[in-house]
Amino acid sequence: MQRLIWGALILCFFGPTLTAQKYSNEFLSIGLGARAQAMGGAMVAHVNDASSSFWNPAGLQGIETDLQVGLLHAEWFGGIGKYDYAGFGMPIKGQNKYLGFSFIRFGIDGIPNTLSLYEDDGSINYNNVTEFSAADYAFIFNYAQKFGKLAVGASPKVVRRVVGPFASSWGFGVDLGAQYQYSKNWAFGAQLKDITTTFNAWQFSFTEEEKQTLGLTGNEIPIQSFEITKPQIILGAAYKKTFNLPTPEGKKARSIGLLAELDMVATTDGQRNTLISASPFSIDPALGLELNYNRIAYLRMGLNNFQRFENFSGEKELTLQPNFGLGFRISRFYIDYALANLSASAGGLRSHIISIKLDIDYDYIKQAIQKEI
Template sequence: MKKVLLRIVLIVLLSSSMHAYAQFRKYSNEFLNIGAGARGLGMGGAQVASVSDGNAGYWNPAGLVHIKDNPVVNFMHAEYFSGIGKYDYGSVAIPLSDKKRTIALSLLRFGVDDIPNTLYLVEPDGSINYNNIRSFSSADYAFLFSYAQSLKQKGNRLFSFGVNAKVIHRNVGTFAKAWGFGLDAGVQMQTKRWKLGIAARDVTTTFNAWSFSFTEEEKEVLYLTDNEIPVKSTELTAPRLVLGAAYDFALGKNFNLLAEANADLTFDGKRNVIVSADPVSIDPRLGIELGYKDLIFVRSGIYNFQRALADGDTLNQKKVWIYQPGLGAGFKLKHIAIDYAFTNLANQSNPLYTHIFSIRLDLVKKEKTKSVKTK
């Protein structure tokens, strides 16, 4: 187990140093950092150590090994900025016959529709013609192909690892599109109470190759309006390492409290986070989940700590720490689970609230009833 963890850390560090000469986009493919599933978002994204359902393909593919008996399907929908941005997530996880390996496919989409295209707003004579405004959509897609396997089980300790191969597609109307490819890897160690996890995202650096397609007429308008005509380019996403630890407290016979802490380590220079350094910055996530008989759950979490100007203090430029809160609830009934999360997209002082719903279905096969023959 120690050798596996050490290899993942080394791969991240070596990949980061090998591409130091290239220009990384600090917030490249940022839509992949939103989260997946109302349970995880209600806990502030603290999931790397404890995730054990179909959403593990996103948080930590090693957690998929806990799906052993039946295929599991997950769906999530959320809308941001009063419905302007729509975020959808779906996955299917299928355990293999030996109950030690699981494969999964996940799909993420973040899109903004009906964006005004004002390229032809101004006529050649300088007059404004609003009838020339058209609309287009911008969408980001990610396809995750996951594989997870148990390493070994010693006593009540379960060791597992998982990998993702992800394909990224981004398009901006008919003007631009990009294709990208990257790899993720993760490990977990779980006992009856303790849970530990590591997820290495974009472990080999993720590449997005952009191409642009403007008509000659569009190029002429861009030139006459002093806009730069973009050319083919490559966007790099630097590796990210997420460390997590969780503990499950037993509160009597019917209640249990799961508490988890994660630390996101980025390697692309200083960021506006609690530990801001070059080349490593650290952003913590904290989450708790109170469960009753494994049927009803209440969750809370905080994440995205940043320093920002205090409200109304534009004169002294005093900065304070802000964070994103999250709340959630859910229930599980036989082979279906429904979860809800209430989060703040910006921070606790800006009311950009979002309602998130997700559902999980266990695809249980019906048992065949034996017919009794009568003589």
């Protein structure tokens, strides 16, 4: 652990001079929550629940109950990659301070290990084929504090990546975030992701037989390496408005709520295929829209992942990724659904994403127990 801490401190100062890999730790770019997926990941300005640990730690200030718990399960690429999340957020009683934690796993299981497929005499023995998993884990700790209309937060995170018995790494990084409630309708947010330059220190372990097989098949045998993730800057603006509907006398009030957000995601690891593509900065927008009826039923849509490609005629075309989703609230329980894709390609496999969220009020639970007694 001491080596990990010292390594993080060194990389905070010297990380920008090291060679960074594009799309490093990309599992931490997928995002938390079916609501966020449906809105194209445009969340930094208005997020206000336990998923703030990922989108903007300052958003924890929106939790109004004693504890909020969130869970998610998604299967990407036609069920090949499994993505799971569990986390919570909570206020510190009597203070404008908030704590949270998130656990994320993205894994591909059941990968055949064919390194021992051949016997010494050159014959094939399928009984030697075993299976392994390639899994990425993130442990994200959150702290936020509110100062009037301004909220700030920090998210130290530990990253663990494992590829069967062959390779593993530990990583460390920090995200910073802020939200500002400009008016009743307008809010602004910012996130400095991987501000310390997140790194992964990889170690590899192969048996002598596996090394021999890799050598004979022309594969390079790695020994040790560092994987560097450079910072991202995300800026967002959100507009929120409630429209009261005509309500018959004696009936419960009805309303339609509108929420729209535009985010600009700036990467610093070189030129990418984004809407604004340059080096070292590339910028990709994300647009999200949400409509709700009485804060009970929600309809969501989003646009993100803008890319340019050449068609068969050699002409450049712009593609984007549309996302859709629904949400329902029953008292303190929320369930959200999204139909989304990790690729802008129209032929990409879409995934069904479901997440749930529960607000827990300790006094409410005590009163319910007392009534039963």
